[in-house]
Amino acid sequence: MSDKPDVWQGTLALMVLKTLESMGALHGYGIARRIEQTSGDLLSVNYGTLYPALLKLEQEGFIKSEWGVSDNNRKAKYYSLTRAGRKQLEKETRDWEQATQILARFLAPSEES
Amino acid sequence: MRVLRALLFRLFGMFAKERRDRELADEIESHLQFHIEDNIRSGMSPDQARREALLKFGGVESAKEDYRDQRGLPVIETLIQDLRFGIRMLRRNPGFAFTAVLILGLGIGANSAIFSVVNAVLLKPLPYENGDRLIVIRQQATRAGVNAISFSVPEIEDYRAQNHSLSGLVEYHNMAFILLGRKEPERVVTGVVSWNFFDELGVKPLLGRNFRPDDEKPGAPAVLLLSYEYWIRSFGGDPTVVNRTFTMNDRIHTVVGILPPVPQYPDENDVYMPTTACPFRSDPQMITTRSNRMMQVLGVVKPGVDFRRVQADLSRVAANLERAYPKEYPSNYGYAVKSTPLREELTHNARPTMLVLLGAAGFVLLIACANVANLNLARMSRRERELAVRVALGAGRARIFRQLLTESLIVALAGGALGLFLAHSGLDLLVAFVSHFTPRAREIRIDHTVLLFTLIMAVVTSIVSGTLAALDAGSARDLKEGSKQITTTLARGRLRNALIVSQVAVSVLLLIGAGLMLRSFLKLQQVNPGFQPGNVLTMRIDLNFSKYNNGDKQRQFYDALLSRIEAQPGVRSAAATMIFPLGESMPMQNDFMIDGQMPGQTSLPVGDFRVVSAGYFKTLEIPIIEGREFTSADRQDTPGVVVINRSSARRFWGNQEPLGKRISTDQGKTWLQVVGVVGDVKQNGLDREATDEIYFPLAQSPLLDASLVVKTTVEPMSIAPSIIELIYKIDPDQPAARVRSLEQVRAESIAVPRLTLSLLGLFAMIALAIAAVGIGGVMALNVSQRTQEIGVRMAIGAWPHEILRMVLGQGMVLTAFGLALGVVGALALARMLQGLLFAVEPTDPATFVAVAAVLAIAAVAACYIPARRAARIEPMTALRCE
Numbered sequence: 001m002s003d004k005p006d007v008w009q010g011t012l013a014l015m016v017l018k019t020l021e022s023m024g025a026l027h028g029y030g031i032a033r034r035i036e037q038t039s040g041d042l043l044s045v046n047y048g049t050l051y052p053a054l055l056k057l058e059q060e061g062f063i064k065s066e067w068g069v070s071d072n073n074r075k076a077k078y079y080s081l082t083r084a085g086r087k088q089l090e091k092e093t094r095d096w097e098q099a100t101q102i103l104a105r106f107l108a109p110s111e112e113s
Numbered sequence: 114m115r116v117l118r119a120l121l122f123r124l125f126g127m128f129a130k131e132r133r134d135r136e137l138a139d140e141i142e143s144h145l146q147f148h149i150e151d152n153i154r155s156g157m158s159p160d161q162a163r164r165e166a167l168l169k170f171g172g173v174e175s176a177k178e179d180y181r182d183q184r185g186l187p188v189i190e191t192l193i194q195d196l197r198f199g200i201r202m203l204r205r206n207p208g209f210a211f212t213a214v215l216i217l218g219l220g221i222g223a224n225s226a227i228f229s230v231v232n233a234v235l236l237k238p239l240p241y242e243n244g245d246r247l248i249v250i251r252q253q254a255t256r257a258g259v260n261a262i263s264f265s266v267p268e269i270e271d272y273r274a275q276n277h278s279l280s281g282l283v284e285y286h287n288m289a290f291i292l293l294g295r296k297e298p299e300r301v302v303t304g305v306v307s308w309n310f311f312d313e314l315g316v317k318p319l320l321g322r323n324f325r326p327d328d329e330k331p332g333a334p335a336v337l338l339l340s341y342e343y344w345i346r347s348f349g350g351d352p353t354v355v356n357r358t359f360t361m362n363d364r365i366h367t368v369v370g371i372l373p374p375v376p377q378y379p380d381e382n383d384v385y386m387p388t389t390a391c392p393f394r395s396d397p398q399m400i401t402t403r404s405n406r407m408m409q410v411l412g413v414v415k416p417g418v419d420f421r422r423v424q425a426d427l428s429r430v431a432a433n434l435e436r437a438y439p440k441e442y443p444s445n446y447g448y449a450v451k452s453t454p455l456r457e458e459l460t461h462n463a464r465p466t467m468l469v470l471l472g473a474a475g476f477v478l479l480i481a482c483a484n485v486a487n488l489n490l491a492r493m494s495r496r497e498r499e500l501a502v503r504v505a506l507g508a509g510r511a512r513i514f515r516q517l518l519t520e521s522l523i524v525a526l527a528g529g530a531l532g533l534f535l536a537h538s539g540l541d542l543l544v545a546f547v548s549h550f551t552p553r554a555r556e557i558r559i560d561h562t563v564l565l566f567t568l569i570m571a572v573v574t575s576i577v578s579g580t581l582a583a584l585d586a587g588s589a590r591d592l593k594e595g596s597k598q599i600t601t602t603l604a605r606g607r608l609r610n611a612l613i614v615s616q617v618a619v620s621v622l623l624l625i626g627a628g629l630m631l632r633s634f635l636k637l638q639q640v641n642p643g644f645q646p647g648n649v650l651t652m653r654i655d656l657n658f659s660k661y662n663n664g665d666k667q668r669q670f671y672d673a674l675l676s677r678i679e680a681q682p683g684v685r686s687a688a689a690t691m692i693f694p695l696g697e698s699m700p701m702q703n704d705f706m707i708d709g710q711m712p713g714q715t716s717l718p719v720g721d722f723r724v725v726s727a728g729y730f731k732t733l734e735i736p737i738i739e740g741r742e743f744t745s746a747d748r749q750d751t752p753g754v755v756v757i758n759r760s761s762a763r764r765f766w767g768n769q770e771p772l773g774k775r776i777s778t779d780q781g782k783t784w785l786q787v788v789g790v791v792g793d794v795k796q797n798g799l800d801r802e803a804t805d806e807i808y809f810p811l812a813q814s815p816l817l818d819a820s821l822v823v824k825t826t827v828e829p830m831s832i833a834p835s836i837i838e839l840i841y842k843i844d845p846d847q848p849a850a851r852v853r854s855l856e857q858v859r860a861e862s863i864a865v866p867r868l869t870l871s872l873l874g875l876f877a878m879i880a881l882a883i884a885a886v887g888i889g890g891v892m893a894l895n896v897s898q899r900t901q902e903i904g905v906r907m908a909i910g911a912w913p914h915e916i917l918r919m920v921l922g923q924g925m926v927l928t929a930f931g932l933a934l935g936v937v938g939a940l941a942l943a944r945m946l947q948g949l950l951f952a953v954e955p956t957d958p959a960t961f962v963a964v965a966a967v968l969a970i971a972a973v974a975a976c977y978i979p980a981r982r983a984a985r986i987e988p989m990t991a992l993r994c995e
Contacts, residue, residue, distance in 0.1 A: 029143075048171040051176060051180050052180045074143055076140070076143040086279050
């Protein structure tokens with residue numbers, strides 16, 4: 001369909017948490033669109049995998065959901081960050097930064113060559 | 114924590130599926146609507162907008178499926194699905210389900226039942242707090258061949274003072290006393306114990322208190338503890354019996370407590386009293402005489418000391434005693450002391466039988482498994498079509514394997530439930546059986562260990578009986594019509610035959626086991642006991658010690674009673690005796706001197722002493738071989754006489770004429786003349802050799818406690834009430850106990866082999882029935898699968914009887930294989946039965962031949978039905994079918 005890469009496995013949760021942190025309560029479609037926009041439309045969210053991921057985060061207690069009404073009067077399920085979710089976000093951000101730093105060092109032009 | 118929380122949510126996620134599905138649908142719908150609106154806003158037509166949104170979302174249904182997997186626990190949900198489907202499949206085939214559950218139920222039930230016994234008797238720790246540290250201590254005269262000698266009071270005190278390895282040492286003996294203060298005088302079997310007996314065992318009373326040190330002080334008020342069983346039996350569990358008073362031995366006794374329901378060792382008693390309350394034990398002569406040995410001794414090992422060191426320690430004390438009292442422990446006795454863990458003491462009788470039964474039950478389950486495996490295989494061939502469809506629709510092999518195992522599991526669990534029910538129903542019988550071996554029988558129950566065992570049995574059974582079929586079904590199938598793979602059918606046929614052979618082999622094993630027990634039991638019944646048990650009534654009389662406190666009074670009582678009984682209508686003769694044959698064994702081994710024979714290096718001769726009244730031999734019809742029996746002319750003031758049995762005559766006088774020879778039981782102070790020789794009697798059991806018995810006349814050595822034996826011309830139990838009435842007339846405070854006919858006594862004496870035989874026989878019959886059903890079933894399946902072939906054979910001229918013979922022949926070949934295997938196995942295993950057999954070799958050819966015959970007949974009967982059906986096949990119908 002599209003040649004944009006899908007969101008990598010494992011990073012979707014982090015992106016969802018980050019999105020909810022910056023945007024506040026949001027429904028599923030909004031979260032997906034926001035992730036795509038933030039990536040400068042470089043990423044494409046597979047909507048089919050988004051909802052199981054949201055459910056998993058909710059089961060783990062990082063986000064909570066409640067039914068609400070959108071601006072244009074549409075009933076939708078709104079997700080928001082919990083306190084545990086905020087902590088998890090901090091932790092995952094740290095982990096991720098560390099991982100990218102390590103990877104960057106590996107990929108940097110080697111000093112020998 | 115997070116993981117747990119998520120798991121919990123997912124567990125809940127398995128419920129209220131409909132509401133959750135609706136919410137999910139709503140959420141996805143609102144997602145799509147948002148997307149469509151966005152698309153329209155960016156200029157698409159409504160149709161285009163909707164299509165683009167759906168496209169972007171991907172498969173809605175597969176997204177929902179992923180979501181559901183995340184919501185619940187797919188593993189459990191598949192399991193539930195499998196269970197539902199399995200139950201549906203089984204309901205569609207109730208014949209199979211019923212047979213399989215019944216067979217597994219029998220197999221598992223046999224194991225649960227026997228395991229509940231093994232668990233209670235052999236595995237569980239003793240229900241005493243100090244159970245693992247309790248030992249039984251015995252004195253022995255190794256050179257005289259006596260290995261269980263009781264202790265005297267001075268000996269107990271010596272061992273208590275001189276040992277270093279025990280934290281406690283308590284004594285015990287038991288007597289029958291008369292308890293007064295209720296409506297009728299009651300004979301109570303009384304355990305006489307050290308005050309700390311139950312404290313050392315670690316048994317706390319159910320009600321009231323244990324004995325205290327003060328209770329055992331000389332002259333202390335007499336107190337009683339009641340055993341739980343006696344309390345329930347005699348007082349209906351009335352708690353107000355604590356603090357009530359009764360009269361025993363002319364003293365007031367106060368009940369201070371009730372014991373909990375624990376196995377009692379060494380005997381099952383009604384009541385317990387401290388040593389000072391027992392008139393015999395507190396007699397001054399008893400307390401000071403080293404050779405008055407009446408007590409048994411239990412010890413509690415100090416924590417951390419192992420049994421070997423205890424034995425060494427006690428042997429050291431024994432050596433001290435031997436040195437200090439050479440007169441009491443002559444060197445030709447080989448004096449020694451032996452300690453045995455109480456646990457071993459309580460269970461060693463039961464162990465061999467229990468292990469044999471456990472093995473037999475295991476074999477029954479093995480047959481059941483093989484049989485159900487065969488049923489499963491047969492069912493698979495009927496379900497080929499269904500399985501092929503499911504494979505075609507994308508079911509993986511693993512999934513089908515799991516599904517079929519789940520079905521096995523359902524069957525096995527139902528079988529396990531049935532097994533538990535059967536085990537539970539048979540529990541009372543089993544307890545009665547095991548109580549012949551050990552007082553631990555009362556601990557037998559279906560507890561959580563037995564439940565767990567049953568569950569494990571069921572799971573293992575399902576795997577064993579289901580795997581073959583599931584593997585078989587897993588082998589590739591395709592849906593092509595009519596592609597009947599001959600090879601699969603052949604392989605499956607071979608598998609089925611192997612299962613049949615193994616069932617036959619194992620049932621042969623069990624049948625031979627049961628057959629050997631049967632032969633042994635028949636031999637036991639044919640044993641000539643040396644007396645005539647028919648029409649003899651027995652009852653026990655324990656005279657009141659304080660009332661009948663000298664020989665004259667005792668003599669008078671028995672004289673009066675016996676003459677009145679003999680005057681009763683329906684009575685031919687009556688006698689009193691210390692013990693009667695096959696009843697309670699009471700070792701009364703004593704040494705004595707033979708006139709004219711020097712003891713020399715070896716110890717004195719030892720014989721079993723019996724005291725009987727005149728008329729005893731006549732009443733039991735024990736043959737007089739030489740001389741005469743006791744008569745009323747043998748009195749206290751006439752010369753002392755004895756009657757000996759044939760074994761004694763042979764052992765002590767060899768070829769000499771025993772009549773007129775003299776013996777002495779008091780180191781030669783007085784001499785007793787042998788006036789008669791009587792036949793040997795199986796005193797201690799039909800399977801035991803007769804001992805060297807010496808009979809003394811009651812008139813010359815009076816008895817306090819005796820048994821009556823009454824030969825009747827009518828049904829013996831029918832005159833029991835009138836005889837008890839006679840006793841009351843002589844002494845209204847004198848109860849009689851254990852009223853039984855000698856025929857009953859004889860039956861009880863062989864109850865253990867009879868019950869072992871019944872259980873083994875039951876197992877063997879179940880095995881035989883299962884195996885026969887198995888052979889029949891497999892032959893029937895063969896016939897139905899070969900309908901066409903048989904039709905062809907008949908069409909080209911085979912006679913029905915040839916077909917019949919062919920099918921029967923096939924069944925017989927399988928049977929013969931199984932029989933051969935089983936016989937080989939039995940030759941190897943039957944040795945384990947040796948200890949349970951009487952006068953039968955474990956390789957008894959007659960048993961083997963009989964078992965082979967029984968099995969062959971059962972197999973022919975089982976194969977006859979399918980064979981006859983095969984012989985009646987109409988060639989034309991057979992060819993047209995399929």
